[in-house]
Amino acid sequence: MMKKFLIFLAVLLFVAAGPAFALTTPQTKYFSGIPSMSGSLAFDQFDTHGGIWVLDSVKVTLNLQTSGGELRLDNDSDNPASGNFEFGAKGSISSSDVPLLNSSYIAIPGTVNAYHSGSFNLAANVGDIGGDYDSSPPDGMLYTGGIETDSKFGFVGSGLWASYQGTGTYDIDYEVLQWLNYGSIGGIEYAVTPVTANGNVEVIYEYHVVPEPMTIGLLAMGGMALIRRKTAK
């Protein structure tokens, strides 16, 4: 009797001790268009079911992909020009409903950079004039955009979860901006066909479920009854 009871007690303690495995509820909200663009994405708060579901982490991810677009660089200077260029888009998120900060109060997930990095080496001007954006070599360059992706994630600091919990929703705002950097070298004129962009924001709650005191009580009573019945045989 005592041995069986001890085994039962061990099982009960194991069940009551907490999570056997972590559970997750992922939410992904999408956006697309031609930057500059911005908008709001609504997410469900984490429902604690009266304190039975306990939050373990809040992970926020921003994914961005750009494609297409064109960049024309045209050196109109009497001197050759060389350098590096970046062409694509940058994305970021913010919220006035929930804090997007980690446990060190650093903004998460940070800016994502979906752009192409390359170099150019342009001869001194050959024949064309200002305002014609002539990309033909050797004093010009045409870059046609491919697919560029970037992704960043972060975990919201555990002291900042209050506004993530409840049975309502909150908004996370995204902003995607065209990005061009060619070093702003004097004498170079440029023309751009914008890239298109698509992406998403993902919020993942990791949590565990604790047995209610009532459930533990019923388990204990059921267990005791089982032991008594077996002992009676």
Ligand SMILES: [Ca+2]
């Ligand atoms: Ca030129």
Ligand SMILES: [Ca+2]
């Ligand atoms: Ca020109």
